Structures are given as C-alpha cells and as structure tokens.
Amino acid sequence: MNRWRSGGFRARRWRWPKISWSKRRPGWKSSGWRPWSRLPVASQSDAKNASSGWSSRQSKPKRKRRAFFIALVIITLLTVQLFVYVDRNVKGPLMHLAKIRVKQIATQAINRAITDQVMRGRELDKLIEWKTDSRGKVTSFVLNYNEHMRITSETVDIVESSLKNIHEISDKIPLGQALGSPLIASFGPRIPVKMEPQGAVKVELNTRPMDVGINMVLVEVYIKVTEEVAIVIPFDLEPEVVETQIPISYLLVVGDVPMYYYDGKGQPVGANREKAPALSLPMQSVPSSGGSGSISGSKQEGITVPAQTETHADPTAPGETGDVQQHGSNGNTGP
Structure with missing residues (x-):
C-alpha cells in the first residue's frame, strides 16, 4: 500500500482523489499507464492568463503616467508657441497703443494742473518788459527774469505731482485692439x-512770433514741458518722452503802416505803389544748343524761357530811350 501511494497516488488528507485509468497525456515522461486526479489544477494557459491579468493591472498606472507626460509636453509646446506669437505680433501694436494712451493721459493731467494752479490770478503784464524809443513806439521786448523763474519753478512742482498721481492709475487696453481687427476691437x-x-521734468518758457498782416506781429508766450516716462505692459517695458506745449499769453505788436509793399509776384501794392521802384525777378536762362547771337530764348524739355536781349541804346534815339528808362526807372519817366 505504501508502494502504491508513493508511486502514483496523489492523496490529500482532507479528500481522497478519484482514480482514472485513462490514457496518459503525451507530455508526460513516464511510460505506461498512470493514474491522475480530476482535481481542478491550474493549467499553463490559466497561469498565463493570470500572469497577463496581473501585468495589465500593473500597466494601468504606467499608462496614466505616460498620458500625463504627453499632455504636459503638448501644453508646454503650445504655451511656448503662444508666447512667441504674442512677442512677435502683438507686443508691437500693444506698445504703440500704450504710448498713445499714456501721452493722452499725461498731457490732459499736465494741462489741467497748469491751467488751474499756475495761471490762476496771475498778472501776465509783469512777464513782458517793453522797450520803446523817444517817440514812445515799441522797438523790442524782453521777458522778466523773476517772473520767468517763478512760473518755471511752480510748473515743475505741479508736473511732478501730476505724474505721481498718474503713476497710481492703471489703464487697461483690450487685446482685440492690438490685433488690428475692427470686429474684435472691444x-x-x-x-x-x-x-x-x-528722470527729472524739464520746463522752458519760450516765445513764438507770428506774422499778422503787414505791420503787426503776434507773439505767443508758451510753456514747454518735457518729461521722461517708462511705459510698462506685461512682458515689456519701454521708455518714452512726453512733450507738451501750453500757451499762456499772446502779445500783439503793431508797427508803422508802410507806404507800399510787394506781393508774391513782385508787383507793388499800396496807396503809393506808383512811387515804388520796379523790381526784376531773376530768371533761369537755358543755353542754346547751336548758333550765336544775343538772343538766348529757347525751348528745352517743355520749358519755355523768354528771350532776353542786351540792348545798348543811343540816348538820342527817341523810341529806344523810353523803353530802357522805364525798365530801370522809378516810374516818373515821360514819353
């Protein structure tokens, strides 16, 4: 009995196996008939399926990590591409709009501050000192240095305080305006x-003359304010110079009325235009291509130049003497 148990029986303590005398499987090495048990034993295919199921359960975290890594790479590439696009195509128009907006805000603030504080209740007659001659006529004028320095110093203080208040204000520009499309501008x-x-604020008090009529000159007194600012937008910073000119006074200087004057064509105009000497405007002469003589009138490239003659008239000749004297006289010649 012990021999049979050791040779072929696969007995277990809790269950007796069922013996079958069927033909052996071809994979066994033993020869002849061998009893085998009908107990459910895991086969090689079951073991492979079990191992594959375990590996699939193990590969799920790997797949998740791989998908997360791929998504992270794609998002990084898209972010870099968007940054490059904004840097090349949007930053320039956006900075241009920011400069215009900052200049507008700074100019309005400076003009309002100077108008409200500097020029309130000021006597501008003290700003100009007139110079007259013995007959009381105005010959020249100069700016009063004391009044000049007072206005300049007050303007510097006001402009600096205005820029400090503007520094605390943050304006916003829609991105659609930078793209240049009217449909998505807002x-x-x-x-x-x-x-x-x-930097520091620069203030200058200057004058600008302007011609008004024949005998009058209009002098404009203005303040020129120059300040350096830095325009800050996301991913960029650029310096800009804001320049503002604010007129504060106008002076009209009236001179003597002339007896006559000349218009743009060289013709005398006025009550005594007959007494005005005749003026001959210089004319461009075109050299002739061939021939000799004193007449130089010709036609070249569609430009007609009137003929000019060099005449040496005899004073005794009555006809030629009148023409020459009329050209160089003052208008008092007779027939």
Whole structure:
C-alpha cells in the first residue's frame, strides 16, 4: 500500500482523489499507464492568463503616467508657441497703443494742473518788459527774469505731482485692439498699462512770433514741458518722452503802416505803389544748343524761357530811350 501511494497516488488528507485509468497525456515522461486526479489544477494557459491579468493591472498606472507626460509636453509646446506669437505680433501694436494712451493721459493731467494752479490770478503784464524809443513806439521786448523763474519753478512742482498721481492709475487696453481687427476691437482680455516717471521734468518758457498782416506781429508766450516716462505692459517695458506745449499769453505788436509793399509776384501794392521802384525777378536762362547771337530764348524739355536781349541804346534815339528808362526807372519817366 505504501508502494502504491508513493508511486502514483496523489492523496490529500482532507479528500481522497478519484482514480482514472485513462490514457496518459503525451507530455508526460513516464511510460505506461498512470493514474491522475480530476482535481481542478491550474493549467499553463490559466497561469498565463493570470500572469497577463496581473501585468495589465500593473500597466494601468504606467499608462496614466505616460498620458500625463504627453499632455504636459503638448501644453508646454503650445504655451511656448503662444508666447512667441504674442512677442512677435502683438507686443508691437500693444506698445504703440500704450504710448498713445499714456501721452493722452499725461498731457490732459499736465494741462489741467497748469491751467488751474499756475495761471490762476496771475498778472501776465509783469512777464513782458517793453522797450520803446523817444517817440514812445515799441522797438523790442524782453521777458522778466523773476517772473520767468517763478512760473518755471511752480510748473515743475505741479508736473511732478501730476505724474505721481498718474503713476497710481492703471489703464487697461483690450487685446482685440492690438490685433488690428475692427470686429474684435472691444473683445479679449484687458491688458493693464502703467506709467513710471523716469528722470527729472524739464520746463522752458519760450516765445513764438507770428506774422499778422503787414505791420503787426503776434507773439505767443508758451510753456514747454518735457518729461521722461517708462511705459510698462506685461512682458515689456519701454521708455518714452512726453512733450507738451501750453500757451499762456499772446502779445500783439503793431508797427508803422508802410507806404507800399510787394506781393508774391513782385508787383507793388499800396496807396503809393506808383512811387515804388520796379523790381526784376531773376530768371533761369537755358543755353542754346547751336548758333550765336544775343538772343538766348529757347525751348528745352517743355520749358519755355523768354528771350532776353542786351540792348545798348543811343540816348538820342527817341523810341529806344523810353523803353530802357522805364525798365530801370522809378516810374516818373515821360514819353
């Protein structure tokens, strides 16, 4: 019995196996008939399926990590591409709009501050000192240095305080305006724009003469304000110079009325235009291509030049003497 148990029986303590005398499987090495058990034993295919199921359960976290890594790479590439596009195509128009907006805000603030504070209740007659001759006529004028320095110093203080207040204001520009499309000009995210004062404010008090009529000159007294600012937008900063000219006074200087004057064609105009000497305007002469003589009138390239003659008239000749004297006289010649 012990021999049979050791040779072929696969007995278990809790269950007796069922013996079958069927033909052996071809994969066994033993020869002849061998009893085998009908107990459910895991086959090689079951083991492979079990191992494959375990590997599939193990590969799910790997697939998730791989998908996350691919998505991260794609998002990074899209972000870099968007940054390059904004840097090349949007930054320039956006900075241009920011400059226009900052200049507008700065100019309005400076003009309002100077108008309200500097020129309120000021006597501008003290700003100009007139120079007259013995007959009381105005010959020249100069700016009063004390009044000049007072206005300049007050303007510098006011402009600096105005720029400090503007620094705290942040304007926003829609991104659609930077793209240049009228359809989406008011859409898109609003990009903040700030202004940072850079350097000192420069203030100059100057005059500008303007001709008014024949005997009058209009003198404009204005303040020229120059300040350096830095325009700040996301991903960029660029300096800009804001220049403003504010007129504060106008002076009209009246001179003597002339007896006559000349218009743009060289003709005398006025009450005594008959007494005005005749003027001969210089004319461009075109050299003739061939022939000799004193007459130089010709036609070249569609430009007609009148003939000019060199005449040496005899004073005794009555006909030629009148023409020459009329050309060089003052209009008092007779027939």
